[in-house]
Amino acid sequence: MALSSSLDGSESRFSAYVEALGAALGHADRVAPARRYCAGLLLPGERKSIEPMAARVEPGRVQAAHQSLHHLIAKADWSDAAVLAVVRARVLPAIQQHGPIQAWIIDDTGFPKKGKHSVGVARQYCGQLGKQDNCQVAVSLSVANEHASLPVAWRLYLPQAWAEDAARRSKAGVPDDLRFATKPQIALEQIRTAQADGIPPGIVLADAGYGVDTDFRDGITALGLTYVVGIQSSASLWPPGQAPLPVKPWSGRGRPPTRVGRSADHKPVAAKDLAAGLPKGAWRRVKWRQGTNAPLASRFAAVRVRPAHRDYKAATPRAEEWCLIEWPVGEAEPTKLWLSTLPANTNRTSLVRHAMLRWRIERDYQEMKQEIGLGHYEGRGWRGFHHHATLCIAAYGFLIAERAAIPPSAECSTPFIQAPDVPKTYRPRGAADPA
Known part of the structure; x- marks a missing residue:
C-alpha cells in the first residue's frame, strides 16, 4: 500500500494493529489486503x-x-469470530482504562436495499428509514461503559422465507x-458466546423489540446476568404488592391443580394503566448525563412489579x-418503559442511568455507517456481508483505541493514516466518459 513515507505514531500503531489480525486471517498474504481495506474504511x-x-x-x-x-472479503475463508476476538483483545483494555465494562447492549440495524438477491434482504422494519421497507437487518452485541463501546458480535438476521429457500x-x-x-434468539446466542469467551460481564440492555420476548428475558436470567430492557405500554404486569392467585387446593377429585390463577376482580394490568394509576409522589425528575448543551433529564417512576405474561400456565408467580x-x-402518556432485574435496593437514578446507557449503540451505528462505511458493501453473499462488517468493526476498534489514549482536553488528530491523491484520470467502472 502506498502511504506517506514518514509514518507518524498513529500510523505505526495502525500497522501493528492490523499485523495483530494476521493470525486470525489464516494466511500471511491476507494481512496486506486487510491493511488496505481497513485503511480504506478509515480514510x-x-x-x-x-x-472506490x-x-x-x-x-x-x-x-x-x-x-x-x-x-x-467475498471469497477468502477466514473466521469472523477469530478476527473479532483479536479486535476485542486489543481494544477492550483501552476502553477499560476509563472504567469497568458496565453493559452488554443488544440491538439490530437495517441496510436499505433496492434488489432482492442480496442475502437476507426482505421487506421488514428498517430502523434507518423508520418504516417497513426492502432491507437487510443484522443483530449485534456491544460491550460498553460511559466512555466508549465496541461491537463484539455481529450476525445477519435471515428471514424465515430465506431460511427455507434452499436455492437462494x-x-x-x-x-x-x-x-x-x-x-431475540440470535441475541441470546451472542450473549451465551460472549459469556463463554470470558468477556467482562455487564448488565444486558435492549429495546422493546427484545424486552417483550419473555424467553429472551428468562434466558438472560438463566445465564446469571441482570438486565434493563424496554417493554411495550401494553405489557401485562401485576401492580406493586400483587401476585397471581395461589394454586387452588385439591378437591380430592381429578388431577390436582398446578397453576396459579386470576379472576375477574384479580388480574394484571397494562403497563400504561399501571403508570396512570401511580400517585403524584411516585414521580421524580432524574438527570442521567450531560448533553451537548444541557443535562439530559426527564420525569421517572420506579416500582416493583411482577411480569404477568402467560403466568396462568405457571406453578409459581414470577419474581418481582x-x-x-x-x-x-x-406528554399525554408514558414515552418509555423498562423491566429490570437489578437488585431491589437499586435507586431510581441508577436504574435510569443504566437504561439510558443504551444510547452508546446508537452512537456505534451512526459512526460505523457514516464514517466507516458499514452499510456500503455491494456484494450479495453471506461471507462477504460478514467479512465487510468484521473489518468495519476492526477499523472502528482502532479508532476507539486511538481516542482512548487522547486526554479529554486534547483534540483528536486526523487522519490517522494518509494515502496519495486519486489520479484525475481515474474513472470508476461504469462511469460515463467525460464530455
Whole structure:
C-alpha cells in the first residue's frame, strides 16, 4: 500500500494493529489486503465499497487492488469470530482504562436495499428509514461503559422465507447448518458466546423489540446476568404488592391443580394503566448525563412489579422486578418503559442511568455507517456481508483505541493514516466518459 513515507505514531500503531489480525486471517498474504481495506474504511470518502477504496489506497493499480480486496472479503475463508476476538483483545483494555465494562447492549440495524438477491434482504422494519421497507437487518452485541463501546458480535438476521429457500441459500452461500432464528434468539446466542469467551460481564440492555420476548428475558436470567430492557405500554404486569392467585387446593377429585390463577376482580394490568394509576409522589425528575448543551433529564417512576405474561400456565408467580417508567411533563402518556432485574435496593437514578446507557449503540451505528462505511458493501453473499462488517468493526476498534489514549482536553488528530491523491484520470467502472 502506498502511504506517506514518514509514518507518524498513529500510523505505526495502525500497522501493528492490523499485523495483530494476521493470525486470525489464516494466511500471511491476507494481512496486506486487510491493511488496505481497513485503511480504506478509515480514510475520507463518500463510498466505502471495494472499488472506490481500491482507488484511494492504490491509485496506481486500481484493478489489481480491487481484485485483491474483493477476494479477501467475498471469497477468502477466514473466521469472523477469530478476527473479532483479536479486535476485542486489543481494544477492550483501552476502553477499560476509563472504567469497568458496565453493559452488554443488544440491538439490530437495517441496510436499505433496492434488489432482492442480496442475502437476507426482505421487506421488514428498517430502523434507518423508520418504516417497513426492502432491507437487510443484522443483530449485534456491544460491550460498553460511559466512555466508549465496541461491537463484539455481529450476525445477519435471515428471514424465515430465506431460511427455507434452499436455492437462494445456496446461491448466497448461507452455511448449511444455519437454521431460522428470531432476533431475540440470535441475541441470546451472542450473549451465551460472549459469556463463554470470558468477556467482562455487564448488565444486558435492549429495546422493546427484545424486552417483550419473555424467553429472551428468562434466558438472560438463566445465564446469571441482570438486565434493563424496554417493554411495550401494553405489557401485562401485576401492580406493586400483587401476585397471581395461589394454586387452588385439591378437591380430592381429578388431577390436582398446578397453576396459579386470576379472576375477574384479580388480574394484571397494562403497563400504561399501571403508570396512570401511580400517585403524584411516585414521580421524580432524574438527570442521567450531560448533553451537548444541557443535562439530559426527564420525569421517572420506579416500582416493583411482577411480569404477568402467560403466568396462568405457571406453578409459581414470577419474581418481582423493577418497572421503570419515563413520563415527561406535558406528554399525554408514558414515552418509555423498562423491566429490570437489578437488585431491589437499586435507586431510581441508577436504574435510569443504566437504561439510558443504551444510547452508546446508537452512537456505534451512526459512526460505523457514516464514517466507516458499514452499510456500503455491494456484494450479495453471506461471507462477504460478514467479512465487510468484521473489518468495519476492526477499523472502528482502532479508532476507539486511538481516542482512548487522547486526554479529554486534547483534540483528536486526523487522519490517522494518509494515502496519495486519486489520479484525475481515474474513472470508476461504469462511469460515463467525460464530455
